[in-house]
Amino acid sequence: MAGDSGDGMQLAGSRFTDATAIFGNDLATLPDFPAEIRAPAGTVAGVSAFQIHFASRDILTPGDTPDVLVAMNPAALKANLPLLQRGATILVNEDAFSVRAVQKAGYAESPLEDGTLEGFTVKRIPMSSLTTRAVEDLDGVTSRDAQKAKNLFALGVLSWLYDRPTDVTERWITGKFDGPVEAANLAAFRAGWSFGETSELIDVQVKVDRNTEVLPGTYRNVNGTEATALGLIAASVKSGLPLVFGAYPITPASDLLHALARRHDMGVRTIQAEDEIAAASMALGAAFGGALGVTCTSGPGLDLKTETIGLAVMLELPLVIIDVQRAGPSTGMPTKTEQSDLLQALYGRHGESPLPVLAASSPGQCFEAVYEAARIAITYRTPVILLSDLFVANSSEPWRIPNAASLPPIDPHFRTTSTGAFLPYTRDDNLARPWAIPGTPGLQHRIGGLEKADGTGAISYDGKNHARMTKLRADKVDGIEVPDLEIHGEADADLLVLGWGSSYGTIRAGARRVREGGGRVATAHLRHLRPMPKNTGALLRKFDRVLVPEMNSGQLAHELRAQYLVNVESYGKVQGQPLLPSEMEQEIWRRLSS
Amino acid sequence: MAATEQLTKADFQSNQETRWCPGCGDYAVLAAVQSFFPELGIPPERIVFVSGIGCAGRFAYYMDTYGMHGIHGRGPALATGLASARDDLSIWVVTGDGDALSIGGNHLIHALRRNVPVKILLFNNQIYGLTKGQASPTSELGKVTKSTPFGSIDAPFNPLSLAIGAEATFVARTIDTDKQHLPAVLRAAAAHEGAALVEIYQNCPVFNDGAFDALRDKKRGEVNRIYLEHGEPIRGVVRDADGALRLGSGGAPVVHDAHREDPAFAFALSRLSSSPDGPTPIGIFRDVRRPVSGSDLTAELAAARAGADDAALDALMRSGDTWTIS
Ligand SMILES: Cc1ncc(C[n+]2csc(CCOP(=O)(O)OP(=O)(O)O)c2C)c(N)n1
Numbered sequence A: 001m002a003g004d005s006g007d008g009m010q011l012a013g014s015r016f017t018d019a020t021a022i023f024g025n026d027l028a029t030l031p032d033f034p035a036e037i038r039a040p041a042g043t044v045a046g047v048s049a050f051q052i053h054f055a056s057r058d059i060l061t062p063g064d065t066p067d068v069l070v071a072m073n074p075a076a077l078k079a080n081l082p083l084l085q086r087g088a089t090i091l092v093n094e095d096a097f098s099v100r101a102v103q104k105a106g107y108a109e110s111p112l113e114d115g116t117l118e119g120f121t122v123k124r125i126p127m128s129s130l131t132t133r134a135v136e137d138l139d140g141v142t143s144r145d146a147q148k149a150k151n152l153f154a155l156g157v158l159s160w161l162y163d164r165p166t167d168v169t170e171r172w173i174t175g176k177f178d179g180p181v182e183a184a185n186l187a188a189f190r191a192g193w194s195f196g197e198t199s200e201l202i203d204v205q206v207k208v209d210r211n212t213e214v215l216p217g218t219y220r221n222v223n224g225t226e227a228t229a230l231g232l233i234a235a236s237v238k239s240g241l242p243l244v245f246g247a248y249p250i251t252p253a254s255d256l257l258h259a260l261a262r263r264h265d266m267g268v269r270t271i272q273a274e275d276e277i278a279a280a281s282m283a284l285g286a287a288f289g290g291a292l293g294v295t296c297t298s299g300p301g302l303d304l305k306t307e308t309i310g311l312a313v314m315l316e317l318p319l320v321i322i323d324v325q326r327a328g329p330s331t332g333m334p335t336k337t338e339q340s341d342l343l344q345a346l347y348g349r350h351g352e353s354p355l356p357v358l359a360a361s362s363p364g365q366c367f368e369a370v371y372e373a374a375r376i377a378i379t380y381r382t383p384v385i386l387l388s389d390l391f392v393a394n395s396s397e398p399w400r401i402p403n404a405a406s407l408p409p410i411d412p413h414f415r416t417t418s419t420g421a422f423l424p425y426t427r428d429d430n431l432a433r434p435w436a437i438p439g440t441p442g443l444q445h446r447i448g449g450l451e452k453a454d455g456t457g458a459i460s461y462d463g464k465n466h467a468r469m470t471k472l473r474a475d476k477v478d479g480i481e482v483p484d485l486e487i488h489g490e491a492d493a494d495l496l497v498l499g500w501g502s503s504y505g506t507i508r509a510g511a512r513r514v515r516e517g518g519g520r521v522a523t524a525h526l527r528h529l530r531p532m533p534k535n536t537g538a539l540l541r542k543f544d545r546v547l548v549p550e551m552n553s554g555q556l557a558h559e560l561r562a563q564y565l566v567n568v569e570s571y572g573k574v575q576g577q578p579l580l581p582s583e584m585e586q587e588i589w590r591r592l593s594s
Numbered sequence B: 001m002a003a004t005e006q007l008t009k010a011d012f013q014s015n016q017e018t019r020w021c022p023g024c025g026d027y028a029v030l031a032a033v034q035s036f037f038p039e040l041g042i043p044p045e046r047i048v049f050v051s052g053i054g055c056a057g058r059f060a061y062y063m064d065t066y067g068m069h070g071i072h073g074r075g076p077a078l079a080t081g082l083a084s085a086r087d088d089l090s091i092w093v094v095t096g097d098g099d100a101l102s103i104g105g106n107h108l109i110h111a112l113r114r115n116v117p118v119k120i121l122l123f124n125n126q127i128y129g130l131t132k133g134q135a136s137p138t139s140e141l142g143k144v145t146k147s148t149p150f151g152s153i154d155a156p157f158n159p160l161s162l163a164i165g166a167e168a169t170f171v172a173r174t175i176d177t178d179k180q181h182l183p184a185v186l187r188a189a190a191a192h193e194g195a196a197l198v199e200i201y202q203n204c205p206v207f208n209d210g211a212f213d214a215l216r217d218k219k220r221g222e223v224n225r226i227y228l229e230h231g232e233p234i235r236g237v238v239r240d241a242d243g244a245l246r247l248g249s250g251g252a253p254v255v256h257d258a259h260r261e262d263p264a265f266a267f268a269l270s271r272l273s274s275s276p277d278g279p280t281p282i283g284i285f286r287d288v289r290r291p292v293s294g295s296d297l298t299a300e301l302a303a304a305r306a307g308a309d310d311a312a313l314d315a316l317m318r319s320g321d322t323w324t325i326s
C-alpha cells in the first residue's frame, strides 16, 4: 500500500495487519517512510509505503516481490513499480493521475496510458471520488474529511479482495475516532468493501486459510520497538529494579522513548536528555543508585555514548545500550536500515573495553533479546549492547505472548552487609563484583574511571595489576553462558548460511526455497556476538562452505575469520534495504552450483 | 552508623590518601566540607559525591560516603540519573572550571534548568590543573598559559551569570579558605530544595597562584569582599538613577534580596565583578523556589512499581488486540 506521506498508508497497512493477524494468518510487515517529514506532496521522495506478507504457512519475512500494489498516486506507483514482477496486480487511485500529478512524479506521460504497465493487471479505481460520494451526505463531514478517508476506502477494497474480517477494523475506527471523522472513515471503509464486492472490475476474491501450525497461545501483533519496550518493562518487573531510560531523540530509536514514556503505570522513568552523552550517563548514574539503567540510540548517537560505555566497563555496573542501527556513516541514510555497527559495538571504545553484544533477530524476538541483555547486565555487572536495526524495529509480526511467571528470574543480588571492610572489586563465580547501592549502611565506597586494584578497588597504577584487571574484565565477559548455535537443516549440507540480527527470517526463507528446489543448505543464526556460542568454531569447520550474509560489507565475516581462523564467504549488502529472500535464494544457489 | 548526631569529621574522611599538590586550595575545601557534613545530620551512606575529571574531581575519593568519579564534564548528567532513581539521597557534584564550563557546559546548564536536586560545587581556579596548566573558560583575557603563550584571546565565562541565565534557582560564591563563609553557603545550598550552584574560588598554587589574592588575602579581602546577606544593605554597591547597580558610593543604597523571582537582580549582582582582582560580591546571589525535577514523580513511580507484579505485566503484554490459538 503506497501513497503520499499524507495519505495514511501506514494506518491502512496496520489495520489490514491486525485484521489479518486476528483472522489467523501468519504474517510479517514492513513500513517504508520517506526521509523528510514534509517532502513535497506528490513527489517520489514523499512516498510512504506499507508492505505485508501473509499466508497460511509460516511467514519469515515481509516478502520481496509484492503480488498486489495499491498506488494512491503516480509517485507511489513510480517508487514501487520496480519491486513488482510482471503479472502482479496494481490497484490505482485513478483520480490522482492528473497531468500535473503525473509530471510531479517524474513521468512524461501518464503511466496508465503509455504502456508502462503492460503485463500487469491494472485496476483503475476512482478512489477519491468514490470516497467523496460515500461520505458527502453525512452530517458535519467536510470535503477535507472526505479526502482524508480515501485510505480507508482503499483498505475496504483490499479487505474484500482478501476476505478479511471487517469487524476488527470497524471496531478500531469506532474506538479511535468520534463524530464526523468516525462516520466518514466508517463510510469510506464500507464503500471500499462494497466496491470490491459489486464492481466487475475486481472479479476474484482471494482466500488465504488460517495457519493451523502455529503453537497454541495468546498472540498479538508487535513491531520490534513495542517488543523491546515490553521486554524492558518485564526485566524491570522481574528484577524488582526501577527502569530508568535515558535517550536523546534520533530516528529510528525515538519510538522506544515514546513507547516507554507512556508507562508511568509500570513505574518507568524516562528522561529526554540534553544529548546522548547525558542520556547514557543518566542511565549509568541511575544504575549506581540500583536502577535498571537503559539508553537507546542510533547512528551518531552511539558514537557519543562511547565514553560513558567505557566508564560502565570500568565501574562494572549494569547498563543496557540499545542501538537501533541505521545506514551510516554520519547522518547517512537515517530512515534506511543497515547492520553496520557490529564492529563498533564489539570494539569501538578506547583501551581494552570488552562487553557483551547481542542482536535481535525478529520483531517479536526483541522482547527476549532485550530481556536477556538486561539479565546479563544485572547478573554480570556489565554494560551490554543490544543491536537491533530500523528493519526489525519497524517491522511487525504476530508474537506469542509469554507468561510473566515463566520468564527467567533476574536477581540483582545487592550486597547489603560486609564482614570487615567492604571490597567492591572482589568477585563471585561469574567474576561479577558486588553491587552495593547508596543507602546501604557501612558499605560506603568510591568507584571511578581510574584503574583499580584487584579486590579493594583502590586507585592503582601498578602495571601487573592493570594486566590482571584487563584480563578479569575480558574473562568475565567471555565466560557468560550463552546457548549453543543450532543448525537448521541437514548437518551434512553442502553449505551453511550463518547470519546474525534481523536477517534471520530472510535467510531462513531463502534457504527454504532452495531446499524445496532440492538444494542441500543449512542455516544457523547468531544472537550472541560476544561471547559467541561455544560451538561456533567447531560448527563452522564442519561445513565445506560457509556463507555469511549481512547488511554491511562483511563485518561478521571479518570477526569469524579473526576468531576461528576459518574461511567464510561474505555476502554484503549496503543499499539501505533489508536482504531479500529471493536474493538469498539466488546467492545460495550460486554457491551450491559452483 | 549509630545516631546521626554523633557523627564527626572523621566519619567523612575516607582512607584514600589525598594527592593534591601541597598548598592546593582543594585541601581547604575538603577540610571545610568534612567538618561541615556532620552538621547536616545525614548518615554517610545516604550521601553521594559525584565528580568529573580534574584535580577537583578527585574530591569524590576522599569523602567516606558513596562516590562516583565519573568522566570529564559529565558529573551533572550522572547525578541527574542517580537523582531520578533515588529521592532519598543527598547528592553532591564536584567539578572544575574546565569540567563544568567547557566539556560539561551542556550538562551543567541542563541540570540547572531542570532544577535537579543536586548541589554542584564548582572549584574555579581559572586554569586546567590536572592537565598541567592550560587556559580554562574562566581564564581572563590575555592570560599567558602553556596553551596560550601569547595570551588568551577568548573572553571568559562569568559562571554565576551563566548559571542565572540557565534558570538556576540557587547561585552562590565562596572562597576556599574562608572557614566561616564556605560552610554557611553549603548549609544554605543543602537546605535548598532544587539544584544549587556554588562557585568556590580555589587557588592553584602550581599553575595559577594568587589568582584570588585580592579576596583571599586577609587585608585585601577585607576591602574587596562584598558580602551578600539577604535583607541587609550591600556594602559598596549603589543604585544609580537609571536603576543600574554599580560599585561605589553616591547612589541609593541597595538591600539584598536573594529570594527575588526576577533573575535580573541576581544577574546584575553577578556582573559587578568580571574578575576577582577587585571588589567582588561573595555569598548567596539567588535562592528561589521552583518545582524540583521529578519531585513528585519518583514517589508516584515507586508506588506504581509496587503494584507492577506479574499480573500487571501479563495484563500489559496482553493489552490491545490479541487472539488465542488453542
Ligand atoms: C574526554 C576528555 N578529554 C580531556 C581530558 C583531559 N582532562 C582531564 S582534567 C581536564 C581539565 C581539568 O580542568 P578543571 O576542570 O578546571 O579541573 P582542575 O584540574 O583545574 O581542578 C582535562 C582537559 C579527559 N579526562 N577527558
Ligand code: SF4
Pocket (backbone or CB within 6 Å): B019, B020, B021, B023, B024, B025, B026, B055, B056, B125, B129, B130, B203, B204, B205, B206, B207
Ligand atoms: S595542579 Fe593546582 S589545582 Fe591541581 S592539585 Fe595541584 S595545586 Fe591543586
Ligand SMILES: [Mg+2]
Pocket (backbone or CB within 6 Å): B054, B096, B097, B098, B123, B124, B125, B126, B127, B128, B129, B136
Ligand atoms: Mg580548573
